[in-house]
Amino acid sequence: MRIGLLTDGGYPYATGESRLWCDRLVRGLPQHEFDLFALSRSADQERQGWVRLPDRVGRVRTAPMWTHEENTRLPRRTEGLTGRLATGLGRSYGRRDRRRFTAHVTALVGAVCAGAETEPQSGGADAVPASGRFTDGLYGLAELARDSGGLHDALRSEASVRIVQSACRAPGTGRTVHSATVPDYLAFVAGLERALRPLSLDWYEEDSLGAVDLCHAASGGTAALPGLLAKRFFGVPLLVTEHGVPLRAHYLAAPEAPLGAPVRAMLANFHGLLAAEVYRQAAIVTPGNTHVRRWQERFGADRNKLRTVYPGMEAERFGDVGEGDDAGGPGTLVWIGRIEPAKDLIALLHAFAEVRRAEPDARLRIFGAPVPGTEGETYLTHCRALAVQLFPDEATDAHTVGDNPVTFEEIGGPEVPDLAEAYAAGGVVVPSSVVEGFPISLVEAMFCGRATVSTDVGAVVEVVGGTGLVVPPRNPRALADACVALLRDPERRARLGAAARARALELFTVEQNLAAFRGIYLDLAGHAPARWATPVDPRDPAGPPRPFATPPEAHVLGALPPGPDAVTAPAGATRVPSWAIGAEGVCAGARGAGGGDA
Numbered sequence: 001m002r003i004g005l006l007t008d009g010g011y012p013y014a015t016g017e018s019r020l021w022c023d024r025l026v027r028g029l030p031q032h033e034f035d036l037f038a039l040s041r042s043a044d045q046e047r048q049g050w051v052r053l054p055d056r057v058g059r060v061r062t063a064p065m066w067t068h069e070e071n072t073r074l075p076r077r078t079e080g081l082t083g084r085l086a087t088g089l090g091r092s093y094g095r096r097d098r099r100r101f102t103a104h105v106t107a108l109v110g111a112v113c114a115g116a117e118t119e120p121q122s123g124g125a126d127a128v129p130a131s132g133r134f135t136d137g138l139y140g141l142a143e144l145a146r147d148s149g150g151l152h153d154a155l156r157s158e159a160s161v162r163i164v165q166s167a168c169r170a171p172g173t174g175r176t177v178h179s180a181t182v183p184d185y186l187a188f189v190a191g192l193e194r195a196l197r198p199l200s201l202d203w204y205e206e207d208s209l210g211a212v213d214l215c216h217a218a219s220g221g222t223a224a225l226p227g228l229l230a231k232r233f234f235g236v237p238l239l240v241t242e243h244g245v246p247l248r249a250h251y252l253a254a255p256e257a258p259l260g261a262p263v264r265a266m267l268a269n270f271h272g273l274l275a276a277e278v279y280r281q282a283a284i285v286t287p288g289n290t291h292v293r294r295w296q297e298r299f300g301a302d303r304n305k306l307r308t309v310y311p312g313m314e315a316e317r318f319g320d321v322g323e324g325d326d327a328g329g330p331g332t333l334v335w336i337g338r339i340e341p342a343k344d345l346i347a348l349l350h351a352f353a354e355v356r357r358a359e360p361d362a363r364l365r366i367f368g369a370p371v372p373g374t375e376g377e378t379y380l381t382h383c384r385a386l387a388v389q390l391f392p393d394e395a396t397d398a399h400t401v402g403d404n405p406v407t408f409e410e411i412g413g414p415e416v417p418d419l420a421e422a423y424a425a426g427g428v429v430v431p432s433s434v435v436e437g438f439p440i441s442l443v444e445a446m447f448c449g450r451a452t453v454s455t456d457v458g459a460v461v462e463v464v465g466g467t468g469l470v471v472p473p474r475n476p477r478a479l480a481d482a483c484v485a486l487l488r489d490p491e492r493r494a495r496l497g498a499a500a501r502a503r504a505l506e507l508f509t510v511e512q513n514l515a516a517f518r519g520i521y522l523d524l525a526g527h528a529p530a531r532w533a534t535p536v537d538p539r540d541p542a543g544p545p546r547p548f549a550t551p552p553e554a555h556v557l558g559a560l561p562p563g564p565d566a567v568t569a570p571a572g573a574t575r576v577p578s579w580a581i582g583a584e585g586v587c588a589g590a591r592g593a594g595g596g597d598a
Contacts, residue, residue: 001525002033002058004212004230008223009041012050012060016041018218018243019051021311021513027054028514032521035212036060037203037226061208063201065194065222093148100144101154105163108137109192112269113167113177134273142199142229150200155193161185168262180262187263195270198225210234214524217278221246221271224278231281237528238281239520243288243311244437245295247275276300283524286516288438289459307520311438312513315505318447321424322501328450330490331359333483334426336367336411336419337433337441340376344455345383347476348432349406353390354480356405359487364406367422384408423448427493428486433457434473442468446504451496453482463508467500 005011011022026034035058040046046064053060093101111134145151154160167173168180180188203209203226215227216239230236259267279285279301286309287293293306315322328334333352337343345366352364366383370376387406409416416422423429429445429452436458443463445452452468454460461470469486471478486493506512 001213001521002035002211003521004035004037004209004215004227004236006037006215006217006223006227008039008065008219008221009045010038010218012036012038012053012057013040013045014048014051015045021243022218023051024312024510025514025517026057028510029518029521030056032056033058036062037209038062039198039222040064040066042066059208061203063198063203065197093154097144097148100140102159102163104137104140104144105155105160106137106167107133108141109164109167110170111137111273112266113164113170113173115174115269131273131276135277138199138274138277139229139232141196142204142232145199146204146233151196152193152200155196156189160189160192164188174265176265177262180260180266184260184262187259188266191263191267192270195222195267195274196225198222199229201226204229204233206234209236212236213528214239214521217241219244219246220275220278224282225274228278228281237283237524238278239284239286239524240278240282241286241288241309242292242296245292247271247295247299272299279305283527284520286520290462291437291459307516309513309516309520310508311440312510313440313443313447313508315447315509317418318420318423318444321420322447322449324424326424328424328427329363330427331361331487332363332365332426332428333487334365334367334423334429334450335432336422336429336444337431338376339366339368339370339380339383340374341379342433342435344432344434344474345379346386347434347474347479348430349383349386349390351432351476351479351483352406354477355483355487356391358480358484362405362487365422365425366406366408367411367416367425369410380408419444420448423450427451427490428453428483430479430483431455431460432473432479436460439463443504443508446500446508449497449501451486451493452500453479453486455479464500465503467496467503469496 005022005026007016007018007022010016010018011026013019033056036053038060040062043064043066050060111130111132114130114133141151164185165180165182168177168185209215209226209230210233212230213236215230215236217224217227218241220240220242224238224240227236227238227240231238275296276299279296279299282305284307285296285301285305286307287296288309288311290308293301293308296306297303333355335343335345335348339345348364352362355362355364370380387404387408391405393404409422411417411419411422416425423445427450429441429448429450431439431442431445431452431454433439433455434457436455439454439458439460442452442454442460446464446467452464454464454468454470455473455475456470457473464470469482471482486496
């Protein structure tokens with residue numbers, strides 16, 4: 001099969017989401033060919049280049065989603081609805097295309113402003129649900145972009161702003177949307193144009209997305225838009241994999257964005273309607289865990305289409321630690337991850353203060369670093385200051401140097417050269433996040449055979465099962481009590497660690513992930529109807545042959561011996577079965593049976 005792998009801000013770029021998973025998928029299924037269709041999120045991501053691609057990757061099509069007038073804050077002024085709306089390729093819409101554009105944008109924006117419900121005053125029993133108007137507008141704009149060459153400037157035009165204004169003021173809109181002002185209209189139009197940029201790509205041709213057997217989107221949202229259009233234009237089946245929840249990310253990011261409440265509400269409605277359409281059109285949706293699955297079901301995903309496939313992780317790198325006899329530092333707690341506010345190291349430090357009161361010799365080793373240029377750097381500084389405040393340097397006597405029981409370290413030094421050694425440094429691993437999707441550090445600790453104390457967020461309970469302790473988030477007292485219980489019971493630590501490693505090897509390896517997608521690909525290929533790269537005319541001998549288009553009897557040379565009850569045909573007549581005679585007489589295959597083409 002030829003798979004069209006759709007990514008947004010990830011593979012094949014060296015940085016981004018799902019990069020490792022996509023690379024393992026492509027390398028682990030050598031029987032399939034992959035074409036990559038990648039959207040990039042920033043100039044910095046493109047400057048860092050691609051990972052090395054395997055030979056089975058055929059074409060790579062990329063499109064930057066950040067280059068078009070990113071510094072423009074106001075929509076370009078045009079002559080309004082009666083003027084000419086410019087497209088992204090410098091062409092102009094004619095009168096017919098202007099009407100099409102206006103109708104489609106009005107449908108899409110009206111659905112977004114109305115939310116997921118039917119407008120009560122839009123026609124009574126004949127009212128069209130918001131989801132139906134949204135899809136009509138979305139696919140209408142896609143067809144217009146395909147016919148006319150782009151939507152960039154048209155979506156940022158004054159005409160679009162006027163449509164948004166009318167939709168926000170329409171009867172039946174919510175109070176938040178109804179309160180939108182001109183700056184809100186401009187901000188929403190800019191956000192809508194960015195979200196719909198994939199509609200204007202040149203990927204929707206017979207020799208591009210039309211040539212693949214299956215589109216596999218590595219996430220929902222923007223990455224799946226090309227897959228929706230490939231199904232719309234060419235009938236290519238769509239498979240969607242989500243290890244996180246893009247909708248959840250939009251909701252969490254919205255309060256921190258410099259946008260008003262009406263803009264956040266409209267963008268949330270847009271992404272919700274888009275997610276519902278993606279789930280509706282996908283042949284199969286593969287959530288990475290039950291936490292993601294619940295979100296998908298909340299936004300309309302059919303349970304019969306959902307197949308949970310856990311992300312595959314490399315277990316070999318942790319084999320020496322997991323199978324070794326070293327139980328780690330018996331009184332040492334370990335935290336490993338990217339340092340940022342969502343990891344809640346503040347609560348962990350306060351919990352460790354309680355642990356020290358019960359176990360004075362306990363130590364806490366924090367391995368990790370923040371992403372440069374992010375708020376994680378400030379957060380790390382705050383955590384260091386809190387550690388100094390809570391745990392002043394301790395010395396055994398007046399002649400020795402004090403030692404803080406909390407250390408902040410980076411992996412790669414002489415004492416901890418790699419990740420596996422970091423997990424081996426402690427007897428208990430303590431993930432303390434308040435926000436989490438699939439807990440990668442927890443799975444790595446399980447591969448290493450370590451007992452864990454985790455907070456109940458995201459997919460933690462599903463991943464750990466009964467092989468570790470789970471406490472509520474933002475509860476230092478509960479976290480401290482669970483850590484003390486394991487520090488005081490080495491036999492229990494050993495039992496939980498062994499059970500955790502066995503569970504991880506059964507559920508979370510690369511091999512089980514590849515086996516799942518190998519079966520899904522074959523399942524989709526077996527149920528998908530045969531497609532042809534070009535329309536086939538049965539009267540055109542140059543076209544590709546259709547299986548079973550010509551019955552085998554038509555290829556029998558010579559006359560068949562007549563049966564006992566057969567009627568003798570007149571001399572010179574061609575023997576042709578009745579089923580072989582079409583609207584224009586004898587079919588081509590039957591003519592060939594007389595000695596011509598056969």
